[in-house]
Amino acid sequence: xxxxxxxxxxxFGEFGGRYVPETLxxxxxxxxxxxxxxxxxxEFKQELEYYLEHYAGRPTPLYFAKRxxxxxxxxxxxxxxxxxxxxxxxxxxxxxxxxxxAKRMGKKRIIAETGAGQHGVATATGCxxxxxxxxxxxxxxxxxxxxxxxxxxxxxxxxVVSVKSGSKTLKDAINETLRDWMANPNDTxxxxxxxxGPHPYPMMVRDFxxxxxxxxxxxxxxxxGKEPDYLVACVGGGSNSIGLFYPFLNDPEVEIIGVxxxxxxxxxxxxxxxxxxxxxxxxxxxTGQIKDTHSISAGLDYSAVGPEHSYLKDIxxxxxxxxxxxxxxxxxxxxxxxxxxxxxxxxxxAIAYLKKLTKNLNKNQSVIVxxxxxxxxxxxxxRKYV
Amino acid sequence: MSRIAQxxxxxxxxxxxxxxxxxxxxxxxxxxxxxxxxxxxxIELGIPFSDPLADGPIIQAAHLRALMNxxxxxxxxxxxxxxxxxxxxxxxxxxxxxxxEKYGAKKFYxxxxxFGVDGVIVPDLPPEEQGKMLKIRExxxxxxxxxxxxxxxxxxxxxxxxxxxxxxxxxxxSATGITGKRAKLSDQxxxxxxxxxxxxxxxxxxxFGISNPDQAAEAAQYADGVIVGSAIVELIAKxxxxxxxxxxxxLRKAIDAR
Numbered sequence: 001x002x003x004x005x006x007x008x009x010x011x012f013g014e015f016g017g018r019y020v021p022e023t024l025x026x027x028x029x030x031x032x033x034x035x036x037x038x039x040x041x042x043e044f045k046q047e048l049e050y051y052l053e054h055y056a057g058r059p060t061p062l063y064f065a066k067r068x069x070x071x072x073x074x075x076x077x078x079x080x081x082x083x084x085x086x087x088x089x090x091x092x093x094x095x096x097x098x099x100x101x102a103k104r105m106g107k108k109r110i111i112a113e114t115g116a117g118q119h120g121v122a123t124a125t126g127c128x129x130x131x132x133x134x135x136x137x138x139x140x141x142x143x144x145x146x147x148x149x150x151x152x153x154x155x156x157x158x159x160v161v162s163v164k165s166g167s168k169t170l171k172d173a174i175n176e177t178l179r180d181w182m183a184n185p186n187d188t189x190x191x192x193x194x195x196x197g198p199h200p201y202p203m204m205v206r207d208f209x210x211x212x213x214x215x216x217x218x219x220x221x222x223x224x225g226k227e228p229d230y231l232v233a234c235v236g237g238g239s240n241s242i243g244l245f246y247p248f249l250n251d252p253e254v255e256i257i258g259v260x261x262x263x264x265x266x267x268x269x270x271x272x273x274x275x276x277x278x279x280x281x282x283x284x285x286x287t288g289q290i291k292d293t294h295s296i297s298a299g300l301d302y303s304a305v306g307p308e309h310s311y312l313k314d315i316x317x318x319x320x321x322x323x324x325x326x327x328x329x330x331x332x333x334x335x336x337x338x339x340x341x342x343x344x345x346x347x348x349x350a351i352a353y354l355k356k357l358t359k360n361l362n363k364n365q366s367v368i369v370x371x372x373x374x375x376x377x378x379x380x381x382x383r384k385y386v
Numbered sequence: 387m388s389r390i391a392q393x394x395x396x397x398x399x400x401x402x403x404x405x406x407x408x409x410x411x412x413x414x415x416x417x418x419x420x421x422x423x424x425x426x427x428x429i430e431l432g433i434p435f436s437d438p439l440a441d442g443p444i445i446q447a448a449h450l451r452a453l454m455n456x457x458x459x460x461x462x463x464x465x466x467x468x469x470x471x472x473x474x475x476x477x478x479x480x481x482x483x484x485x486x487e488k489y490g491a492k493k494f495y496x497x498x499x500x501f502g503v504d505g506v507i508v509p510d511l512p513p514e515e516q517g518k519m520l521k522i523r524e525x526x527x528x529x530x531x532x533x534x535x536x537x538x539x540x541x542x543x544x545x546x547x548x549x550x551x552x553x554x555x556x557x558x559x560s561a562t563g564i565t566g567k568r569a570k571l572s573d574q575x576x577x578x579x580x581x582x583x584x585x586x587x588x589x590x591x592x593x594f595g596i597s598n599p600d601q602a603a604e605a606a607q608y609a610d611g612v613i614v615g616s617a618i619v620e621l622i623a624k625x626x627x628x629x630x631x632x633x634x635x636x637l638r639k640a641i642d643a644r
Contacts, residue, residue, distance in 0.1 A: 009514060019483055019510045021440040023562050026539035038590070108581035165446050166437060175437055182440070185539050257535065274484040274510065287458035288488030289436040 005308070015308035018198040020277040024178070027185040032200040034105050041209065042336035045102065051096045052211065055129065056086045058093075060212075062219035062368070067338040074358035075229065075365035079341070080201060080216045082240060082372050089344065089373030090240045091122035091193060097208035098191045099126045107189035109133045113177040115142055115170035116298030117149025118373065119193030124158035126191075137176045139169040142298065149377070167292045171303050174276050194237025195306035198277030199297020202306050209243025216368050217247050224366055225310065230357065231256045233370035234349040235299035235320065236264065238309045240372035250318060256317065257357065258309065259349045262294035262324040266305040267313050269322075273304075280307040296325035296381060297345035299373070327352035329385050332375060344373030345381065389476040389504050390531050393427040394589040398641050399555075399611030400425055400602070401591055402618050402634050403480065405432040405448035411465050413627060420631040422475045430507070430613060431460055433481035437558075440509040442566030444616040447623060459489050460501025463501045470502040473518040478505040478533065483515075492633040498530045504552060505531035505554045527609030533557050536582060538574050548588035555611060558592045566616050568595035571604050579608040599640030606641045 005012045010032075018028060038044040052058040060081045069077045082090035102110060110132045115119030120136040127134035136158050143150055143162045150160050174197070181190045194203040220228050233241035234260040248254045260268055261329035266281045273282035275290060281305045283291040295301045311330060312318040323331070331351030336342045343351055350369050357367065375382070393399050397411050402421050406414050432438075432630060434452035438445065459481070466477060479498070486494045486508065498506065513534055531554025536545055538561060549556055558579065561572035575592055582590055592605045593613030602612045621629045 017513055017515050018512065020512070020536070021509050021559075022512055022535045022544075023537035023539050023559060025512060025544065026541065148480075166450075167445065171437065175439055178439060179442075179564045185562055271488070273487050274482070276439075279487075279515075282483070282484070285486060286488075287460070288457075288485045289453065290484070341584070 005204050005311070006199065012308045012311035015157050015279050015310040016202055017279055018277060019274045019279060020178070020184060020198045023182045023185060024198070027111060027181065027199070028198055029376045030105070034101055035200055035204050038101055038104055044104070047100055048097055052093065056092045056096060057084060058211065059215045060084050062216050062223070064223065065339050068335065071334065072354060072358040075361040075363065075367050077354065078223070078245060078326040078366060079227070079371045080212060080222060080368055082212060082370060083341070083347070083374035085342065086260065087125050087374065089118050089124045090209060090243060091119045091120070092125065093243070094205050094208040094239060095122040095126040095191060098211055099130050099132065102132065102189035102191070103130060105189065107187060109135070109184065109188045110191050110294045111135045111137070111177050111180050111188055112193060113136050113170065113173040113189045114193065115173065115218055116299060116377070117142070117153065118147045118299060118377070120158070120160070121149055121152050121156070123191050124153040124156035125161050127158060128156045135161060135180070137161050137173040137180070139162050139163045139173050141168040142170070144299070162386060169292070170301060171290065178276065194239040195242050195308060196237045196276055196278060196304060202278065203307055205239050206242045206246055206308060209239050210246040212240065212243035212370060213245060213247035216244060220366070220368060227251050227254050228368045229361065230367040232259065232350045232357065232367060234259050234300060234346045234372060235267065235305060235309060236261070236302050236346065238306035242306060242308055244368070244370040245318060256319065257353065258318055259353045260320060260322050261297060261300035261328070261349060262322040264293035264295045264301050265301070265322045266303065267309060268322040275304040278307045279293070280304050280310045281313070296328055297349065299344065299346040300349065321353060323349040323352045329382065332378070332382055342375035343369070343371055344375050345378045347372045368376065388529055388531055388554060389474065394408070394555060394610055397427070398606045399427040399591060400634070400638055400641055401428045401430050401611055401613040402426050403430040403432060403613060403615030404618060404622065405434060405445065405452050406462045406465060407434055407452035407455055408448040408619070408622055409451050410455060411457065411461060414471060415465060416471055417627065417630055418469055418475070419473060421634045422473055423535055424631040424634035426475070426634055428476040428478055430478045430480050431462065433462055433479055434483055435482040435485055436555060438482060440564055442564040442616065444567070444619050444623070445565050448619045459485050463497050466501040476504040477502065478507060479503055480507045480509065483508050483511040487606060495530055503530065503535050507533045507535070507557060509535060513548055516551065535559055536578065538562050538572070538578060542581065545582055546585045549582060552588060555589040555591050556586065557613070558582065558590050558609065559594045560592050560605070561595055563594070565594055567597035571596065571601045575605060576608045599636045603640040603644050604635045606644055612637070612641060
């Protein structure tokens with residue numbers, strides 16, 4: 001039943017939709033039409049598969065984390081190694097999909113938003129690969145604290161625009177990218193980095209990312225001969241998590257947990273609102289102003305969340321919990337030391353939650369954790385706390 | 387006939403936009419009276435929001451200045467109550483949907499009616515997402531005009547649907563992009579206005595990028611009304627409040643002298 005969402009107008013129950021200025025309806029209609037056409041197109045699917053395999057490095061391993069499992073002394077822990085994707089995170093899965101679509105739509109100017117720079121780097125990478133013009137909007141605050149990623153994007157040939165409006169972070173970068181698109185609706189393709197924004201983005205990004213869950217499902221079955229008992233993933237906008245969760249939503253025996261950053265927990269601490277073209281849970285004041293967020297992990301530092309997550313929360317299919325900065329740093333350390341894998345601070349939130357989760361589980365059970373990215377980018381941040 | 391319809395029945399309509407509470411509610415109130423005197427027919431009040439998607443830097447900054455004073459929707463309703471003791475000029479709220487969501491759609495329309503707001507423009511709420519609110523409005527039989535926007539990218543099919551859903555007037559976005567001053571008026575206005583007129587007899591007002599008397603006069607040749615925002619807000623940003631009524635009066639003269 002869940003598999004069929006969103007409906008034709010992009011709604012997941014009351015969530016999602018298209019809360020955008022009229023100017024954007026036409027490009028969104030064109031994008032939806034193109035996506036629906038090409039997602040079933042054999043040649044498109046083959047090309048996507050080709051680049052995912054030969055360029056991005058898929059399938060990524062599902063790795064049995066033996067020492068981490070022993071450390072907790074409970075269920076078997078499997079890590080879905082999205083950190084091994086090219087550019088170091090799951091973001092590339094979606095970027096390749098969207099850019100192949102942009103090429104078919106004849107759009108040569110690509111715009112994207114980025115927070116810490118992960119999606120910006122992935123988009124710049126994809127644009128270099130396919131020979132497309134790339135403009136990345138990034139909040140002024142993030143430009144200052146992520147200088148290395150700014151340089152990486154420039155090295156890849158992208159133009160990075162520093163956004164000076166509002167709180168000068170990710171939410172403002174998304175506003176500015178949408179504004180650019182409003183000014184250039186005909187020749188420009190907006191390559192959005194998460195399962196947020198107006199329809200068709202939440203659906204399309206989910207579909208491109210669900211390669212994570214499809215692979216994990218088969219890989220886990222090969223190991224265990226059954227479905228996993230739990231899935232755990234971090235949730236900012238929610239693209240790595242929806243990618244892992246989606247292929248399991250109709251398996252009622254699989255329990256699913258999304259971990260939000262405590263300082264940016266739209267689902268756990270927000271209320272229903274409208275931001276960036278979508279009705280969803282939003283962190284806002286009593287009078288409806290969007291709140292600024294704080295998380296040690298820039299990738300989770302976002303005031304809203306993908307509308308499908310809002311729906312999954314309300315129907316009770318997915319349980320959403322929080323982990324704070326300290327928990328995340330603990331997760332960062334424990335995985336580094338037990339497995340020799342330095343996780344991204346985003347993914348570290350999911351690792352940290354295992355401490356609570358594994359207490360009540362036994363050795364015959366298994367958990368898949370989405371290791372959405374690698375932690376090299378976070379070394380400087382983590383060093384401040386050592 | 388609603389107050390907005392009455393305004394359009396008399397002459398080419400001039401609609402200045404200011405952000406409520408920028409830089410204070412007191413000045414907003416004063417500007418409403420002065421702009422009416424200078425020849426405004428309808429006043430558009432922007433309700434401050436942290437993330438006004440359709441706005442350019444000038445109006446974004448106005449929102450932020452108002453938010454520094456913590457101006458909320460409730461405060462603006464209180465302002466309307468005050469203004470209504472002195473004038474019956476039609477007032478139209480321009481606000482992001484999140485503010486209505488948080489306030490409660492039913493309460494919002496009740497309060498519009500109660501305090502004397504004549505119309506509502508929600509730029510990030512196309513008619514398709516209006517379901518719940520339309521139901522509330524029908525049930526309450528309110529007389530609040532719901533003004534929808536047509537863009538240069540709107541198909542004929544959408545123009546038909548938007549014209550049908552819209553009441554009071556139809557807001558034509560003059561060019562693709564966000565609010566702000568533009569050096570040249572879009573040459574698409576004439577064509578889109580005639581496309582809209584094929585579907586409706588409702589009045590059409592043009593906004594986005596109309597920033598001087600010449601442009602206002604030119605836009606008024608084709609449309610029934612002209613909306614001017616950023617050029618006025620820029621004067622407010624420079625604290626040149628006295629110049630606002632002079633500027634509005636120059637727009638009026640240019641439109642009338644067409």
